[in-house]
Amino acid sequence: MIDTVRGIVSVSRARFVRGAIAAAVASVAVVVGAAAPERRYTIAFANATEEPGVSVEGTGFTGAEIRQSFILAARTLPIDLVFYDNRGDDARAIANAEAAIARKVDLYVQYHRAGAGNAAVSQKLRAAGIPVLAVNEPVPGAPLYSLDNAAAGRIAGDALAQFAARTWAGQPTVAVVIGRVSTNPERVQGVAEALRKHSRNVRVSMLETQGNPAQVAPLLGPLLAAQPTSKVLIAATDDATALVAKAAVEAAGRARDAAIVGHGVDRSIHGGFSDRKELDPANRASIVLGSVAFYLDRMGYQVLPLALRMLRGEAVPARTATPHKLITPANVFAEYPPYDMN
Amino acid sequence: MLRAALISVFALIASSTSPIAFAQSDCKSVVKPSPFGPNDQTGATNRVTPAVTKAAAAEIQTGKVTNMSYPLVDGVPLFGSRFTKTILTATSLAPGASFGENQLTYMEDTWLSQSHVGTHLDGMGHIGIKDCYYNQTPMGKFINQNNMTKLGLEHLKSFATRGVIVDMVKVYQDAGKLKTNAACKKPCLDKGTVITVADLQAGLKLYNVTLREGDMVMIHTGWGDLFEQFPAQNALYNSGEPGIGKEAANWLASQKVVAVGTDTWAVEVIPSENPKEAFPVHAILLTDNGIHIMENVRTDLIAAEAASTKRATFFVNMTVPKAVGLTGNFVAIDAIQ
Numbered sequence: 019m020i021d022t023v024r025g026i027v028s029v030s031r032a033r034f035v036r037g038a039i040a041a042a043v044a045s046v047a048v049v050v051g052a053a054a055p056e057r058r059y060t061i062a063f064a065n066a067t068e069e070p071g072v073s074v075e076g077t078g079f080t081g082a083e084i085r086q087s088f089i090l091a092a093r094t095l096p097i098d099l100v101f102y103d104n105r106g107d108d109a110r111a112i113a114n115a116e117a118a119i120a121r122k123v124d125l126y127v128q129y130h131r132a133g134a135g136n137a138a139v140s141q142k143l144r145a146a147g148i149p150v151l152a153v154n155e156p157v158p159g160a161p162l163y164s165l166d167n168a169a170a171g172r173i174a175g176d177a178l179a180q181f182a183a184r185t186w187a188g189q190p191t192v193a194v195v196i197g198r199v200s201t202n203p204e205r206v207q208g209v210a211e212a213l214r215k216h217s218r219n220v221r222v223s224m225l226e227t228q229g230n231p232a233q234v235a236p237l238l239g240p241l242l243a244a245q246p247t248s249k250v251l252i253a254a255t256d257d258a259t260a261l262v263a264k265a266a267v268e269a270a271g272r273a274r275d276a277a278i279v280g281h282g283v284d285r286s287i288h289g290g291f292s293d294r295k296e297l298d299p300a301n302r303a304s305i306v307l308g309s310v311a312f313y314l315d316r317m318g319y320q321v322l323p324l325a326l327r328m329l330r331g332e333a334v335p336a337r338t339a340t341p342h343k344l345i346t347p348a349n350v351f352a353e354y355p356p357y358d359m360n
Numbered sequence: 361m362l363r364a365a366l367i368s369v370f371a372l373i374a375s376s377t378s379p380i381a382f383a384q385s386d387c388k389s390v391v392k393p394s395p396f397g398p399n400d401q402t403g404a405t406n407r408v409t410p411a412v413t414k415a416a417a418a419e420i421q422t423g424k425v426t427n428m429s430y431p432l433v434d435g436v437p438l439f440g441s442r443f444t445k446t447i448l449t450a451t452s453l454a455p456g457a458s459f460g461e462n463q464l465t466y467m468e469d470t471w472l473s474q475s476h477v478g479t480h481l482d483g484m485g486h487i488g489i490k491d492c493y494y495n496q497t498p499m500g501k502f503i504n505q506n507n508m509t510k511l512g513l514e515h516l517k518s519f520a521t522r523g524v525i526v527d528m529v530k531v532y533q534d535a536g537k538l539k540t541n542a543a544c545k546k547p548c549l550d551k552g553t554v555i556t557v558a559d560l561q562a563g564l565k566l567y568n569v570t571l572r573e574g575d576m577v578m579i580h581t582g583w584g585d586l587f588e589q590f591p592a593q594n595a596l597y598n599s600g601e602p603g604i605g606k607e608a609a610n611w612l613a614s615q616k617v618v619a620v621g622t623d624t625w626a627v628e629v630i631p632s633e634n635p636k637e638a639f640p641v642h643a644i645l646l647t648d649n650g651i652h653i654m655e656n657v658r659t660d661l662i663a664a665e666a667a668s669t670k671r672a673t674f675f676v677n678m679t680v681p682k683a684v685g686l687t688g689n690f691v692a693i694d695a696i697q
Contacts, residue, residue, distance in 0.1 A: 093554045094605070094633050291440040316635055355638030357630050358599050 056096045059329050061322070062118040063088050063127045064102040064111065064139075066154075075154065075165060076202045076229075078257050078284030079314035084129070088318030095322055104128075108135030115139040119146040125325050128160070129153035151325050153317070161328070163321050166339040170310045171208020171253070173344050174279040177307055178209075178251040179216030181277050190248040191217070194241060196225040196234060196263060197255030197281075205281060209253040220251075231258055235266040242270045252278040257287040257309055261296060264306055273305055280309035283345045283354070291356035301347050308346035311353065384500060387492035392648040394495035401510060403484045403494060403650030404618040405517035407574035415572075416522035419675040420696050426662045426674070428578070428693035430587055432478035437587055437594040437656075439625060444473035478690045481619070481680055482653040485511035485687040487642045494650050507685025514682045521574050521618055523676040523695055526563035527663045528555055528602070529582045535562070540582070543596050545589070546660065548582025551600030554629045555579065557611045560604070567672035573616040576676050579604070580659035584623025587656060603629040609641040613649040620645060621654030621693075654691070662695045671697060 066074055068081040085101060092099050100123055102114035111130045118126055119142060126143050130136055132155040140158045143150050150160035182191050193213050195206050210222045223241060227233035242250060250272065254260035260280030267276040280287060287309050289295035296306050313320070320340065327334050345353050394400045430436065432444060451457055452465040459465070476482065484494040485508045491500045494511055502510035529547050532538035541550045549555075563579075564571065571577070586597035601624040604612070609628070612620055620627055628641030645651040666672040674695035683689055 090552060090631055090635070093552065093629075319635065351638075353636065355632075355636065357632065357638065 058096045058098055059124040059326070060098045060100060060121070061092075061125045061127060061325055062100045062102060062114075062121070062123040063318075064104050064114045064118070064129060066104055066129045066131070067106050068103045069105070073229075073256075075312065075314060076198045076205070076255055077282035077312050077314060078286050079282065079312070083315045084317050086318075087314070087316050088322065091316075091318035091322045095326060097322060097326070104130045104135075106131065108133070108138070111135040112138050112142070115142050119143065119148060123148060125149050125151065125329055127151045127153055127321060127325060128157050130155060130157075132156055149328050151321065151328060153321060161324070161334050162337045163317075163324055164337065164339060165312060165314075166342060167202060167204035168208040168211075169339065170281055170312065170342040171205040171210075172212040173208075173310045173342055174253045174281060175209040175212025176216070177279050177344050178253060178277055179213050179220075181307055182249065182251055183216065185277075186249045190245075191220060191251060192241075192245050192248050193220050193222045193251040193253070194225055194238070195222060195253045195255065196238060197227055197259040198229045199224045199226045199255065200228075202255050205255055213251065213253075227259060229256075231262040234259055234262040235269065238263060238266045239270060242267065242272050242276075248275070250276045252276060254278060254280045256280060257282045257284050260306055260309060261287060264296070264304075267305065276305055278306045279344070280306065281312065282314075283309045283311040284315070288345065288350050288354055289356070290358050293356075297345060297347055297350040299347055299351055304347065308344045311343050311345050313340055313342075384498050385490040385492050387496040387498050390489050390492040391494070391496045394650055396495075396650065398495070400495055400650070401484065401512075401515040402517055403515075403646075404616075404652060405519065407616060407618050408518050408521045409574070412522075412572075412574035413518065413520040416520065416574075416675050419522055419673050422697055424665070424697050425677070426665050426695040426697070428658050428662055428695055429479040429691070430584070430656055430658050432690055435591040435594075436478060437590060437597045437625065438474075438477055439598070442474045442477055444471075444477045446471050446473075473690075475683075475686055475689045476655070479656045479658065479693065480654070480690040481688055482642070482646055482655070483511065483513050483516070483680075483686065483688045484646065484650060485685075486653075487639070487646045489643055489647060492647075494647055508687065509685060512683070512685035512687075513680055513689060514684045516680055519576065519618065519676055519678045519680065521576055521676050522572065523576045523578055523662075523674045524564070524569055524571065525578045525580060525659060525662045525666050525672045525674070525695075526560055527566065527580045527666060527672070528559060528563060529580060529663070530566060530667065531559055531562045534566075541586075541596070543589075543593055544582055544585045546582060546585050548585050549602035551583070551602060552629065552631055553581075553602035554605040554633060555581070555603060555608055556605060557608050560608055560611065564672075567666060567670055569672050571615040571617065575615070575617050576619045576621065576654075577612060577615075577617050578654075578657055578659055578662065579620070579622045579627075580663040581623055582660070584656070584658060584660060587623070598625065600630040601626060603627055604641055605629050605633050606640050606644060609644040613645060613651055617651060619652035619654050621657040621659075623657055623659040625655050627653050627655060654693075657693065665695075665697065669697070673697075 065081045104111040126148050136157045150157050152160040152162045154164045195209050199206050213220050225237040252263050254263050257280040260278050288297040396406045447470040449468045493499045539550050540547045581602045583601050586593040674697045677694040
């Protein structure tokens with residue numbers, strides 16, 4: 019009995035010891051596994067253009083800001099970046115893809131206008147076994163991360179319509195979309211849809227500036243003069259246009275009759291702690307109600323995690339859209355915390 | 361009419377002398393409890409015990425003193441709208457204004473300055489999340505027009521402890537990953553560089569240092585070179601900085617240090633790892649752990665000293681004025697070896 023008990027104990031001890039050893043080995047393995055650095059990936063980003071001063075996507079952002087967002091986002095990820103500049107040119111885009119293939123990158127992020135260039139890039143990279151992630155413009159066979167211009171426009175239109183309902187209920191109101199109207203049809207359509215959802219009969223005028231701020235006042239001035247008793251809702255396709263529209267409204271003495279929403283949220287409309295830009299917590303009475311964020315200065319933070327998921331063999335959606343949001347003086351410091359000392 | 365006016369005046373006076381009413385948060389769900397007890401207002405200087413000071417005193421071997429402060433003068437980089445101005449009172453120098461037959465004269469200064477300027481220390485009341493500050497303090501209840509009524513500098517204990525210089529420039533050079541900023545006259549980590557736990561550990565290993573409870577950790581990034589070039593490089597210095605990330609901040613907190621300082625204006629990496637977070641390392645160190653932050657510390661001289669002597673530890677000579685209700689103050693620091 020005692021022996022049996024001893025035997026049981028003995029077996030139990032042996033099991034315990036073996037178990038302990040196994041557990042210790044497993045623990046060491048886990049620790050070693052945890053401590054082992056994750057494999058680093060080389061990801062190429064072929065930017066649409068990095069020409070200084072050239073803005074992208076009908077906003078105030080430049081290609082350099084997009085590139086910088088990739089650099090910042092990669093800091094805490096197991097990623098080494100290689101940059102290319104497609105310069106808006108198909109031949110250059112194809113040459114860049116060939117260079118990346120020669121460099122044996124693990125994944126290629128392509129930002130280039132849709133068309134034959136993207137098709138050729140896709141074909142070459144697929145043949146080399148390099149996955150592609152498309153940005154803003156489709157690439158055949160590649161998942162796409164892109165802006166949602168229609169959604170952004172609807173956010174702007176909603177903001178204007180809701181302001182009008184709160185402030186000018188029952189008063190005659192007209193609406194204007196001003197800026198790069200013809201090259202941003204989805205954005206413009208989104209604005210118009212949202213305005214009409216709130217007020218079916220509202221008249222929405224389109225004023226095309228072709229991105230030239232000097233055209234804003236000559237176009238907006240006559241409209242304001244023709245509507246002396248109406249309230250005016252102004253959706254600007256970009257922030258620079260929104261700011262110039264505000265100046266034009268003020269010059270016409272109609273600041274009390276207008277409300278403006280921009281698109282983009284670039285640094286021209288928001289700033290840091292001491293910048294005192296238009297979207298500022300201390301400027302809540304501005305007739306610029308806000309601007310719809312496009313986050314092009316944070317695109318890397320959205321795109322690189324998607325790229326990593328692809329590289330780890332995870333499924334990603336065929337299309338991932340930017341989470342656009344209305345930025346106002348009330349939330350600008352939450353969304354864009356002022357971080358520099360200037 | 362007069363009576364109504366008087367009532368209005370009394371009401372105004374009453375409202376201006378009452379504590380300011382803030383929306384109250386449930387601070388127990390926002391900020392971690394202090395490791396030093398529910399009533400603590402001191403923070404990490406609780407760790408500087410007599411034993412810690414005695415052990416730190418053993419660092420004084422040659423008596424060599426190395427300056428770790430930048431000059432505080434017009435033109436140095438300042439955060440946002442901060443300022444520091446002095447006015448000299450020298451009326452005693454006027455003919456006939458001296459005192460007594462020995463003709464004693466005197467001069468004084470009026471120093472009109474914000475406290476977080478130059479080489480300075482962040483106190484427990486500097487940073488919060490919502491209205492919640494160190495030790496779950498609902499700060500809205502403890503401020504008046506002039507100062508805080510809780511967590512002020514008067515509660516701090518001694519900084520007579522061991523200092524450790526961690527030379528990140530050397531770590532990055534040795535690892536072949538230093539990407540210096542062209543405006544730095546000496547090698548520096550560029551802004552946006554995230555200093556990791558592995559980097560800190562490599563820096564400590566350079567001189568075989570193991571952190572001890574109560575240590576003051578100073579990190580040399582080289583970015584202070586731009587401070588030294590004031591005012592020429594102020595805009596660049598202010599535009600961002602290399603610094604520790606959240607992981608490194610939590611690791612330093614786990615080492616139970618008393619303070620973390622750098623030759624930058626915020627200690628932490630700017631832009632932050634997460635662009636939607638504001639100064640998260642400040643909140644980790646100060647608000648959640650009661651660990652002081654020291655900014656614009658001159659670290660290049662002690663880093664050079666460590667490189668030549670192979671000793672990265674020193675005795676810290678620094679005092680903080682018992683300034684009642686202040687959130688921080690400029691300080692002078694010496695490293696004694």
